[in-house]
Amino acid sequence: MVRRRRHAAPAPTSAPPLPSGAEKTARVRAMFDTIAPRYDLMNRLMTFGLDQAWRRGAVAALALPADALVLDLACGTGDLSRLALRRGYRVVGADLSAGMLAANGAATPLVEADGGSLPFADGAFEGLVCGYALRNFTDLAATLDECARVLRPGGRLAVLEVDAPTSRLWRAGYDVWFNKAVPALGGAISDRDAYRYLPRSVAYLPPAAGLRRLLLGAGFSAVGIRPLAGGLSQLVVATRAGAP
Numbered sequence: 001m002v003r004r005r006r007h008a009a010p011a012p013t014s015a016p017p018l019p020s021g022a023e024k025t026a027r028v029r030a031m032f033d034t035i036a037p038r039y040d041l042m043n044r045l046m047t048f049g050l051d052q053a054w055r056r057g058a059v060a061a062l063a064l065p066a067d068a069l070v071l072d073l074a075c076g077t078g079d080l081s082r083l084a085l086r087r088g089y090r091v092v093g094a095d096l097s098a099g100m101l102a103a104n105g106a107a108t109p110l111v112e113a114d115g116g117s118l119p120f121a122d123g124a125f126e127g128l129v130c131g132y133a134l135r136n137f138t139d140l141a142a143t144l145d146e147c148a149r150v151l152r153p154g155g156r157l158a159v160l161e162v163d164a165p166t167s168r169l170w171r172a173g174y175d176v177w178f179n180k181a182v183p184a185l186g187g188a189i190s191d192r193d194a195y196r197y198l199p200r201s202v203a204y205l206p207p208a209a210g211l212r213r214l215l216l217g218a219g220f221s222a223v224g225i226r227p228l229a230g231g232l233s234q235l236v237v238a239t240r241a242g243a244p
């Protein structure tokens with residue numbers, strides 16, 4: 001006898017839908033204002049300190065002459081800016097959250113701005129770094145268009161983002177860590193809701209092929225996307241198309 005499997009109704013979920021549009025911008029800004037004071041500590045704990053090595057790799061990937069002018073978009077507390085300064089670049093930081101900018105200790109000019117509408121002239125920068133912010137942008141395509149606009153032709157882009165490991169074992173550990181341990185840790189030393197949102201916000205990220213398409217459409221060439229630490233993170237590099 002063939003037993004029919006009854007399809008259970010989907011389990012009720014307590015997680016609210018992810019916000020979009022102006023609501024997303026307002027919530028992301030408020031969330032980063034709230035977590036700014038403990039942001040660096042949480043980063044080190046969440047990544048076991050690996051994030052700094054990934055940031056060094058991103059800054060090195062720019063491969064620009066010393067003295068090049070680099071925008072650190074969504075600079076937050078300034079980790080990437082500090083590393084870029086150390087390589088001899090001149091750096092400007094821009095971020096949506098006044099709280100993150102207030103916690104930014106890097107010796108750079110800081111601008112409160114939305115990545116989707118940057119207050120900089122066309123071709124103002126030779127390089128652009130952006131750490132762990134793609135999934136927070138309200139309109140990713142518009143923001144990548146802005147990145148291309150403010151870079152001069154031949155200018156370099158290096159972006160870090162979270163990723164998801166492809167190995168099953170690695171993925172299982174990652175899921176437990178980011179979905180269970182990180183929100184608990186966030187609740188203990190920062191803000192539980194914000195660190196619950198972190199794993200959920202990965203849903204905003206397009207897959208690599210989609211991200212590559214967006215970058216090419218925005219005016220970038222030589223797009224490279226490479227996983228770091230077995231897919232815990234990813235580094236995206238690209239060159240602003242056009243003759244320098």
Ligand SMILES: C[S@@+](CC[C@H](N)C(=O)[O-])C[C@H]1O[C@@H](n2cnc3c(N)ncnc32)[C@H](O)[C@@H]1O
Pocket residue numbers: 028029032073074075076077078079080094095096097100113114115116130131132133136137138
């Ligand atoms: C996860 S933090 C990363 C901070 C820093 N880049 C780093 O690597 O540690 C994301 C940052 O993106 C900023 N952000 C989010 N949406 C933004 C937007 N639309 N425009 C500019 N910055 C934004 C947040 O305020 C926050 O500082």
